[in-house]
Amino acid sequence: MTQTFRTAILGASGYTGAELVRLIATHPHLKISALTANSKAGQAMASVFPQCVGMDLPDLIRIEDLDPASIDIAFCALPHATTQEVVSALPRDLKIVDLSADFRLRDPAAYEAWYGRPHGALDLQDEAVYGLTEFYREQIAGARLVAGTGCNAATVMYGVLPLLAAGVVEPDEISVALMAGVSGAGRSAKEGLLHTEVSEGVHPYSITGHRHVAEFEQEFSKVAGRPVTCSFMPHLMPMNRGILATIHVRGEASAIHAALAERYSAEPFVHVLPLGEAPSTRHVRGSNLCRIGVVPDRVPGRVYVFSTLDNLMKGASGQAVQNANLMLGLEESAGLTLAPVFP
Amino acid sequence: MTQTFRTAILGASGYTGAELVRLIATHPHLKISALTANSKAGQAMASVFPQCVGMDLPDLIRIEDLDPASIDIAFCALPHATTQEVVSALPRDLKIVDLSADFRLRDPAAYEAWYGRPHGALDLQDEAVYGLTEFYREQIAGARLVAGTGCNAATVMYGVLPLLAAGVVEPDEISVALMAGVSGAGRSAKEGLLHTEVSEGVHPYSITGHRHVAEFEQEFSKVAGRPVTCSFMPHLMPMNRGILATIHVRGEASAIHAALAERYSAEPFVHVLPLGEAPSTRHVRGSNLCRIGVVPDRVPGRVYVFSTLDNLMKGASGQAVQNANLMLGLEESAGLTLAPVFP
């Protein structure tokens, strides 16, 4: 008999919340029991996200009105800082998959440096397991609190971590140019995210340092066994979904390709293309897939690694469901076998 | 025990073929046994459509190399005219869901007038059932050959047929301005479909008469019990997926809304919004849904009906799977409960 877990989405009025609703709609073992969004409390989800018309969903409530005893697992899609407070107030035995930045960084000083305020829930930070599924699978399966990764960070880490682990690239010469769809910036109304300001053009953003760097440098250093810094420049794309990381490294192409291919050979959601082929964001759109390509540079001794995923899926909500599946003892790919939507 | 039907897609190198692959990938009772595409025969599907990397799919073959005995049902996604020849050559007991225009028009003279050549398989035309599921459900369930509707035609018909049936609009005063995403024009390389020629602008197309008019006037006339002609002007949108029909009619808004709401009250894939609300194409994207809105015009006695769907889904491949489900005795919504992808 099929077991069903009662699920809450905290912060359901943003794009990652809506994407969770989309995924759970066809998930065989999760059902949505509660949706919170304090600024929209009392409204139907379909009035906040009209794509939900016709779905059988509870109305949005204030988080204070959530009964934790009525749910088995919560996805928390709230802004950082708010998240600390909310999660602190929830029962310590409630399983939580967090999508914010609040529990990603192990070093409180790093959190304070990048987020501009001291961390307010260090015990939770200690408890949290980093949510990069393919690298923390066993810990996630046993975790109560999982900290979802940054979407840009995930894209970069899938391309780089196996290379550092295998020692096939020079750790001090990794340079990433990343191209990110605009949904990663969320749904809040900002001039810089208007259609008129984003479409038909491209520009770099967060040029003095993107917060996701803190995450992947933490993981790079852990794997490399010594501090690793990384050049990283993100660009805002005139598109909604998808991230492409173009990772320029020093190493040898076939060794790099072999390290990636071997590392992910058994992974259902990470594909390594044949050597010499490059992926496109549009061919993973709407899916939980990450695609990686390796292409030799014309310049000897240098190689391009391309990593791409859908920021709302493998970079956020798809990853969150994958982790929830592990935490609940379900098949890891349950509800996540959706094929890419192209065109 | 779950039964699985062996499925062939004839003409798998176009967008409707690829969308069928996407749908069948998560369909509980269909599996892909053969893919044909004569111009790409011998290639892997993933080399023609890179979103298919990692899917377990047969290579593309020539249609001549298909063994009909090895399949239970065929989706035919070939161009019109070619379709007649191909279907004529297939066994007469093979279940076929056709997505072309070849078997939609009951009147051979209408076919010749709109398609510029005589129909070459009138016996098949006689046999074919029109694939507008909600209006031909029982016939489809018993059919061997189903003729999928035009995507624009389906969008218009969902908004209009119940109004003619209920007699709540003036049949001679229906004016449709339709806005269609560019994927409806297919994947062939034409100057007019280049990104540079389509993006950041809008223009009407098929201004002397769009072929889908033949279909919906056929159905309108049948329901109205007398000839109905309809003003219809399609526009090419700078977007990939989705159709919106803005249908201007003479009638009374609440009666019109009531007729639609009642007609579709039990339909899983056709939603009628509350009176006074209008749908958006982006909120049905990637789903098999059709959404309909009714809004009173400021001008007394006139009403706007908005109908929207995803041309590759409810307008083509989703509809085809829905019809296949009926033909195979499966649950009608099997494999089609995918929620809309937004943003």
Next chain:
Amino acid sequence: MTQTFRTAILGASGYTGAELVRLIATHPHLKISALTANSKAGQAMASVFPQCVGMDLPDLIRIEDLDPASIDIAFCALPHATTQEVVSALPRDLKIVDLSADFRLRDPAAYEAWYGRPHGALDLQDEAVYGLTEFYREQIAGARLVAGTGCNAATVMYGVLPLLAAGVVEPDEISVALMAGVSGAGRSAKEGLLHTEVSEGVHPYSITGHRHVAEFEQEFSKVAGRPVTCSFMPHLMPMNRGILATIHVRGEASAIHAALAERYSAEPFVHVLPLGEAPSTRHVRGSNLCRIGVVPDRVPGRVYVFSTLDNLMKGASGQAVQNANLMLGLEESAGLTLAPVFP
């Protein structure tokens, strides 16, 4: 010797203000002497609109700090309501081209009905000349205060006014489906204008009645000599610039085409295409052109008229410069001969 007029732009931090800057940059007789934007006062124009880097422009000031004696003409690109107050406070001999809705409607009751508040400067309303250049040319040349038209209204009026004047269409059966680029909604940060919410989709807006209707019904009724109401449904396009009005009328195509062709035969900025051809928004982008096409409907007795222009140009700032040229005794097309930007 070339005369140069000192120009102020009031409300320079919006898109129509920026477009005025673009036009005046290459205008032979206008130079920018002052730019106001109260919320951005003290900033360089290039920090508000980076495309202005390198232009020789004054910094933004508060409108209170403008010295009217130092300018010869002002373009006022402020929101309605604010505009009344600002223009009331300016000297009564300062030439003003207003781009807001405040002085477009001759009937104070209509203003109150559509804008939800009584008009506060009826003497200015009396003085103002409506800025549809080709129909008010002589009055504009002698005017002190010109009220620029709504961008959607202009698009519709260019297609319809000559038809009512010539009596070649049925005034009670005009139905307009309009498709508008998102820059017409301005630069304020609203959720509904985000890239994620606008791109890759289409939906109708202002479905209970768009304010521009008040304008064109005013002008239609004046020309027709009796009240004319008009069905009008605008749609928000996933594009930045451009408006297409698809105008469905009852009449005879060749008479309609002849009326338009004759009316605009001497107009430099309004082109009528050969009968049977339709225009595209992208082919007038960035120019001051309006293009009109006439196509017979398949349904006898009905005709499609298509009118297109760039909402920031002929629909707003280009029109404003054209009117300023008349008011200053300059050649009407001065600074406005920019060719369309395509692709």
Next chain:
Amino acid sequence: MTQTFRTAILGASGYTGAELVRLIATHPHLKISALTANSKAGQAMASVFPQCVGMDLPDLIRIEDLDPASIDIAFCALPHATTQEVVSALPRDLKIVDLSADFRLRDPAAYEAWYGRPHGALDLQDEAVYGLTEFYREQIAGARLVAGTGCNAATVMYGVLPLLAAGVVEPDEISVALMAGVSGAGRSAKEGLLHTEVSEGVHPYSITGHRHVAEFEQEFSKVAGRPVTCSFMPHLMPMNRGILATIHVRGEASAIHAALAERYSAEPFVHVLPLGEAPSTRHVRGSNLCRIGVVPDRVPGRVYVFSTLDNLMKGASGQAVQNANLMLGLEESAGLTLAPVFP
């Protein structure tokens, strides 16, 4: 008295040809006397490019029907290889600005290696001056035949050449990630350039080596006084116009900024932003401007240089007009002061 030069555009049916028409339309000293396009000969330019409706332009003719004696200067916007033949057949005293790749490379072996065929007009190659205006101004002024640069190459060279000249970067550690609008690929109908294939996604292209590399490595090596190779990865953007080169170098940010600022301080079309600021493609759209920004990397000793321009303008047709102005003894900026078009 104003002199007017009779101008021919050879290959006027492509986007660079059309952009030349746009520029010459408002150029004070050039007028179009002939337009050639063999595949479209006999047609009006407005039927090939509807944006030209209403312009006073000659019909398209075959190049064989061009009378060279009737023109003062020719812009040649033909494909490479064809260009060699065409230019060889023209009189040796006709001034020519070529936009193809045929005369850019000084080394015939390099041409053969990158373009897959021997060069067929080495005398013309010897005669040709490379068209990067700011670096070859005097030679261009005296040249008969100027070889326009590649659009991607120009973008990169503006950011890098002054750095190599000043010796402020490590020549062997230049890594360029470039993002290019799709109009750079021209107007030919290819599957990969369809709206459905380009919009809402991003991918690298020419991954085994882009031909423009040959150009900028030639110029880099010349300036550096020794061979320079450069890592270069272009990406196809879902936008029509604009190129952004994100150039990662080893050096010191303030020295790099100073070298660029000084080099371009007197240049009308190349702007260097204040240190720490980055440009956007959309703010140079439609203009002849190149904007450059310098931003320190977080990683010590590394710096980002961003260079952006409109590929059809400063990257092709705007550059060509700038060079023609020099060749004809006109003011260099004549006809090129158009402000950027945003949004």
